[in-house]
Structure formats: C-alpha cells, structure tokens
Amino acid sequence: MGQTMAEKLLARAAGREEVFPGELVIVKIDLALGNDITAPVAIKEFARIGVEQVFDRERIALIPDHFTPNKDIMAAQQVKLMREFARQHGIVHYYEIGRMGVEHALLPELALVLPGEVIIGADSHTCTYGALGAFGTGVGSTDLAAAMATGELWFKVPPTIRIVFEGTLPSLVGGKDLILYTIGRLGVDGARGAALEFAGPAVAALGMDGRLTISNMAVEAGAMAGLIPPDDVTEAYLRGKARRPYTVIKGDAGAPVQAEHRWDVSSLEPQVAAPFSPANVHPVSRLAGTRLDQVVIGSCTNGRLDDMREAAAILKGRRVHPHVRLLIIPATQAVYRQAMQEGLLEIFAAAEAAISTPTCGPCLGGHMGILAEGEVALATTNRNFVGRMGHPGSQVYLSGPAVAAASAVAGTIIHPTELK
Amino acid sequence: MGILTGKIWKFGDDVDTDAIIPARYLNTSDPAELAKHCMEDVDPAFSAKLSPGDIIVAGKNFGCGSSREHAPLAIKAAGISCVIAESFAGIFYRNAINIGLPILEAETAARNLREGNMVEIDLEKGEIRELSGDVFYQSVPFPPFMRELIAAGGLINFVRQKKGITGKDI
Numbered sequence: 001m002g003q004t005m006a007e008k009l010l011a012r013a014a015g016r017e018e019v020f021p022g023e024l025v026i027v028k029i030d031l032a033l034g035n036d037i038t039a040p041v042a043i044k045e046f047a048r049i050g051v052e053q054v055f056d057r058e059r060i061a062l063i064p065d066h067f068t069p070n071k072d073i074m075a076a077q078q079v080k081l082m083r084e085f086a087r088q089h090g091i092v093h094y095y096e097i098g099r100m101g102v103e104h105a106l107l108p109e110l111a112l113v114l115p116g117e118v119i120i121g122a123d124s125h126t127c128t129y130g131a132l133g134a135f136g137t138g139v140g141s142t143d144l145a146a147a148m149a150t151g152e153l154w155f156k157v158p159p160t161i162r163i164v165f166e167g168t169l170p171s172l173v174g175g176k177d178l179i180l181y182t183i184g185r186l187g188v189d190g191a192r193g194a195a196l197e198f199a200g201p202a203v204a205a206l207g208m209d210g211r212l213t214i215s216n217m218a219v220e221a222g223a224m225a226g227l228i229p230p231d232d233v234t235e236a237y238l239r240g241k242a243r244r245p246y247t248v249i250k251g252d253a254g255a256p257v258q259a260e261h262r263w264d265v266s267s268l269e270p271q272v273a274a275p276f277s278p279a280n281v282h283p284v285s286r287l288a289g290t291r292l293d294q295v296v297i298g299s300c301t302n303g304r305l306d307d308m309r310e311a312a313a314i315l316k317g318r319r320v321h322p323h324v325r326l327l328i329i330p331a332t333q334a335v336y337r338q339a340m341q342e343g344l345l346e347i348f349a350a351a352e353a354a355i356s357t358p359t360c361g362p363c364l365g366g367h368m369g370i371l372a373e374g375e376v377a378l379a380t381t382n383r384n385f386v387g388r389m390g391h392p393g394s395q396v397y398l399s400g401p402a403v404a405a406a407s408a409v410a411g412t413i414i415h416p417t418e419l420k
Numbered sequence: 421m422g423i424l425t426g427k428i429w430k431f432g433d434d435v436d437t438d439a440i441i442p443a444r445y446l447n448t449s450d451p452a453e454l455a456k457h458c459m460e461d462v463d464p465a466f467s468a469k470l471s472p473g474d475i476i477v478a479g480k481n482f483g484c485g486s487s488r489e490h491a492p493l494a495i496k497a498a499g500i501s502c503v504i505a506e507s508f509a510g511i512f513y514r515n516a517i518n519i520g521l522p523i524l525e526a527e528t529a530a531r532n533l534r535e536g537n538m539v540e541i542d543l544e545k546g547e548i549r550e551l552s553g554d555v556f557y558q559s560v561p562f563p564p565f566m567r568e569l570i571a572a573g574g575l576i577n578f579v580r581q582k583k584g585i586t587g588k589d590i
Contacts, residue, residue, distance in 0.1 A: 024563060024565045024566075037443075037446045037488060037490075038487065038488065038489065040449055041449045041489055041490070041493075044449070045576055048576050048580075048589055049576055049579055049580055049583075049585065050580060050585045050587050050589075051583065051585070066443075066446070067446075067447055071447070072447060074447035074448050075447040078447060078448075078449075121487075122487055122489075123486075123487055124485065124486050124487040124511055126487075138487040138511050139487060139511060139514060140487055140488075140489040140511060140514055140515035140518060140519075141489040141515075142489060142515065142518035142519055142574070142575050142576060143514060143515075143518060143575065145575075145576065146575050146576070146579050149579060149583075150579060150582075150583070154565065188434050188481060188484055189434065189480055189481035189484065189507065189509070192481060192507065192509065192510065193510055219511075222481060222484065222509060222510065224510055277434065364438075364443040364446075364486070365438075365442065365443050365444055366443055366444065366446075383436075383438070383485060383486075385436045385438040385439065385485060386438065386439060386461050386462075387438060387439075387442050387461040388438055388443075392442075392461040
C-alpha cells in the first residue's frame, strides 16, 4: 500500500514515515500567510499568546491586498496594524501597493511556495499552491496566530480524490474550464475534507498559470488542497528563482484513494458558473445571451500573465459593448508591467476597458467595481454567492478570461469563437 | 461547557461565509459591529430578532467559502450559543473550535429540529433535546485532540498551555 501525494506531504511535515486519512497530526509550516482582512485578527490573537517573537521572520508573508489601495479609513487602520506588526517583528515578506500583488498570484511569482512544502494561509484560496506541488491550505486567523508563534499547526489528514483529465483541450478552453467542470460535477461539498489531486495529459499540457487557476478553486468543492504532481513545467517555472532548497514529493502509484474520476475533456466547451453557486456550472452555449452590466478580468484565480494575454487576443481591435463596464486587474505589479511591455494594456485601454492596480477589490464586493441592485456581472473570479460583488440583489457569473473578454464585447454571454 | 437552551433558527444547505457576514463589513474585526450584520443578506432583520442563547440549525456544508474568522465571530457575538448542522465546511469547523463557538455535527437533528422550537444541548455529552415533543438526538463525538482544544478554551489557550505561558491573557 502506497501513500498519496497529500499523505506524503503531511507525513514529511509531521516528521513521520507515513500518515493515514482521518488521523490528526501536528505539522511544521514552511510558510504562513495573512492578508489585510485576516492578519489584523491574527495579530491580536498573537498578542494574547504572549510570545516575544514570531517563529521565523522569513517564513511569514503578510500581504495587504483585499481592501488596498486602502478603500476607507477603517481599511487603512487595518493595514496600518499589519504594517506596524511587520516592522516590529522584521517580517521579510510584507509588500505595499506598487510592489505587491494579489497574495496567491504574488507568492508563486516570488517563488515563496515550493514543491514538497506545507503552506498555511488565513485565506481560503491558499489551496492555489497545490499547483506547485505544495500542500497549501486555508485556515482562520487564530490558526495563523498560532502558526506565527509556533511554526506548527494541527490537521486532519485528508483522503484523496483523484481527477484525471484525459485527452487534449480545445483552443480557448483552459484551467478555469477544467476546475469549473470539476466543481460542477462534484458539487460545493463533493470534496469536503478531502485533498483533490489533478492529473492526466490535459493538465500536463497546461502552463503554470493555468494550473494555478485549477488548484485555486479546489476549495470551491470543499477540498483542503488541490494538488498537481510537479513535472518539467514546475521545474522550469522555479528555475533560478526558488528562495529555498526543495524536495519534490509525488504520490505512490496505486496508493489508495477515496475516489478516482477520469474525464475526457477533448470536446469540453468553455464552462460558466451561474448564480448563486460555483457548482451551478453549464457549458457557455447554454447561458449564451445573458445580458451583462459588468465584466471583471483578474483575481487570484485569473489575473496572471497568460490570462491577460488570452483577454488581449480577443479584445485586440475590438471595443467593449456600450452597456458594459469592463474592469481588468492584473494580479501583481510584475504582471502589470509585463502586460504594459507587451502592449496588452494599450489593447485593453483602446477597447475602453478600465485597468486597475492589483487588488482583490471587486471579487469579494470589497471595492473597485461594486454592483447595484439587479445588475449582472461576468467575472473570472472564484465565487458567485448572493451579494458577492455588491448588492444582495445583484448576480455574478464565473468564467475564464476568453469567455469574459468576448462577452464584454458582445454585451451578453457568448462563446468566444462566435464573436464577430 | 454545560447545558445550553435556546430557540431554533433554521437555515438550508451550503450557507456560505458571505451570507454569514458579507465582505463589505470586513474592514473591521470588532465583534459587536460584525454581529449587527450577521446573516444580513439572507434575512436583514436576523440579528435584531435574536435572543441571547438562540441556536442556529443548518443543513450540509455550513460555513463554506472564505476563511474569514469573522463568520464564527459574528455568530458568537450576535448571541448564538451553538450551531448544529448536518456537516460543516472544513475551515469554518476549525475557526469555530479555535474561537470557542460551540458547534455540533448531527445529521438527523439538523434535519428534524423545527424553527421556533426550544432546544436543550448538553455539550459535554453531545446530546440535543428538542423540548417541545421531547425528542432526543446524539451528535457525532469530537475526537480526543479536539476535546482537549475545546476544554482549553480554544487554540490560543491551548498553545499557551503547551508553551507553559502563565502570564496574563490580554
């Protein structure tokens, strides 16, 4: 009996030969992450513990990204608390606007999350790091406080659900479509308490940006982690920029899993999640014609360079529909600059899109693109619950960047190949 | 830990953390402020209708979505003494235990308990008794490690005990 990738990752961090699903283990943390919503609570709880110092000032990342650039006085106070804590404790990885990014785009870009590691973040989308072969998992603020003080945290070892994507993806179908399809099939609690592991030729053919999108939304099926076994693409992505030595960990062939699904995706249509659940997923053609007021391209799910390029390829020489507001948010300063150098920002601006500095902003209805009552948005973000992007009477559809860009031009949801 | 008594407020499956506390209120972590907006987008009058000790009963996957600890904080500060659900989303489960919001996983109870009825809960034993009709349910017991965490009064006190910190808890 072999061990799955999730089990081996947790066993290493627990200092054990092997661990078993259902077991409660205490593991060493390679990196602990907080943002401007969750870190302030963690900082207050950290003070209650009564330790003088953090466990390791190089293994904590504090990223103000949700309400930044500070949207109001209260948000500014929250970030101030974080900044002061970061300075007091000499936290190495604290990044202000102008050099920051949306946390789950920024940390991989800085190669601060590496294969074989256990990364905890007080943000549910910390599962993004599974794309690099790390056990990334979301926790709460009190967990973050405990991790900052001790460098350890408890976990219940998850069983593994393996998803094998067979075949070759059609053009304009990518990581977002694979993960939306998966969530649609499994449901929002279909992988509750489990680790998802993604494999197969359609995943192997994806670049790192597309893989990060897949792992990012594993939590939307209730999963603790969304793991992709490292390969040449992973190694190439990290070459010359990894901040620490690392050890690749993959699962044993034939390790027992809770379930395995094999899906051929050779004729997969672009997928769209309709309100009010990321599991309410349909092929784009079934939702075609839905009228839109706003389109958002960005976030920790789809704000990376490949996403910008995909959107630009469609927006080039076209203009956003007069009834639609298109907001494009490169997820990090580096993505923003590269998009500028490649001329993508010029294409966006010429198409009459609004371009923003990196922020989570509209994804969670925080700021920068809030919806009014009755308004409908299509976003490349990750959640479409009631009120997610603003008024509880507004609606959010979720898609990949190609569908989002094409629909912004059409004014209604459309298959990108049908755009005139 | 002890005996809790309260009125039941029922919710369905997949109650997400945006429903429990919308993100537009997350520019503060003040529990009293968060409590005012608890479940606001589901029922704008919810927090005003509550009496201290009331109990939330919900379906599957309660607390799915974001990791915001503000969700269990808002519920606790609104005066809810316990949440009973068919199942809880992973991060919400951790957060509730960590901050000392009592939660019980009890599938049959979550399905059968009726809104507006009074319920009595023995947290220690995981026993749930619907007072009108005197119907009795048993929740899924916590594993020993979780019981230790709960007995310590949450994760911060647990860490303090483990590290032998005896100074005053601020």
